[in-house]
Amino acid sequence: MHDWQRHVRLLWWSQLLAITAMEMSEPFWPLYLRELQGNTAAPPALASPALWNALTYGAPLVVSGLTAPLWGRFGDRFGHKPMVLRALLGLALTQTLLVFSDSLWEVLGYRLLQGGLAGIITATLCFATTIAPAERRASVVGRLTSATAAGAILGPAVGGALVQWLDFRGLFLTAAATCLGLALLVAWRLPRDGNATSGEAGATAGEPAAPAATGPLPVLGLLLAVILLLQVAKAMPSSFFALYAEQRLGATPLLTGLLFSAAGVGMLLSASRWGRLFDRRSPSEGLPLLSVITLAAAGCYLAHLYGDWLLLLLIRFAWGLCLGAMLPMVQASLIRLAATPRTGRLIGIAQGTIRFGNLFGIAGGAGLMAMWGHGAGFVGASLTYLLAALLLLLVWSRLGRHQAPHRTRNAAIV
Secondary structure, rough: OOHHHHHHHHHHHHHHHHHHHOOOOOOHHHHHHHHHHOOOOOHHOOOOOOHHHHHHHHHHHHHHHHHHHHHHHHHHHHOHHHHHHHHHHHHHHHHHHHHHOOHHHHHHEEEEEEEHOOOOHHHHHHHHHHHHHHHHHHHHHHHHHHHHHHHHHHHHHHHHHHHOOHHHHHHHHHHHHHHHHHHHHHHHHHOOOOOOOOOOOOOOOOOOOOOOOOOOOOOOHHHHHHHHHHHHHHHHHOOOOHHHHHHHHOOOHHHHHHHHHHHHHHHHHHHHHHHHHHHOHHHHHHHHHHHHHHHHHHHHHHHOOOHHHHHHHHHHHHHHHOOOOOHHHHHHHHHHOOOOOOHHHHHHHHHHHHHHHHHHHHHHHHHHHHHHHHHHHHHHHHHHHHHHHHHHHHHHHHHHHOOOOOOOOHHHHO
């Protein structure tokens, strides 16, 4: 095993455990906020539990969406290992502060701080794609995506047990200790990556040439738009899916959890395999396949409107198989087409786009459900996937017509 493979394995485990630690609290924020409601002095307009739930979930996404490109640029300049350590220590700090929180205002402040300091997905992705050979980057992105999926599956189960056996402060303390331990391990075992320079390293030999910027919508900008649409579509049903499963299927909380997890299992099992498949294809060969997969995801959403819970379980698993390819492989294509060693800023912009797509998707799904019901939410998400598939075909068309004869700087494309 090469050194870079060992380091990617360490990053995989670090991301898995960090995501697990963070996801432990995600399903239970409404319960914790309800406990603190009586301790918080707020005007009547700010007393709504729904408002505090929205602020607690949404505020960190806004801050992390704004700061992700900045941390990516710092990684390009000073090295990505310090950024991994910053993310882990930031998570450890904010989880420790939550142990001592006594009001909703404190929780909101600590969540905002978490959004600004954290970003473990961006940091590990930047490090891994920096040290991996160009021809293996898609599989590395897929592998790290599988770690995120696994953490999202394990976290709620572990968090539920901790809340039941201990309390919320025990949950936050466990998360803080996990992240602190990971930071110490990373500081000891992970080397300083090659980007800890002025950031002007030369281009890697063998990278595919970047396409020229032609017209008002250059290729990398189109791929960022695809990333936004894919995340909007993914997030749309999350604001109402539990209600949909309860009202249409009579699902219990346990069954609803299984339906949620089915997509994560599909993503976990498929992401690395999709990565290996796309490593063997150039972006111009992979984009049509991504378009077909995106259309399949649209079909999965429409199929949510039919059948019983068992069929829906299979549909959710199939949708998870599509998720393992779409966002990870579009990001991998973005990195390959940029053809620059300074990937941190680009990955940061992509991750920031994902955060904002999540916000827009949740808001859009809630709005569609409020106006026209659950079915409108799934139809809206399907149409968003359809638009993303069309943009992927447009990118493929531009690559076919405008292959640059020489390497073009990333700044000229974006």
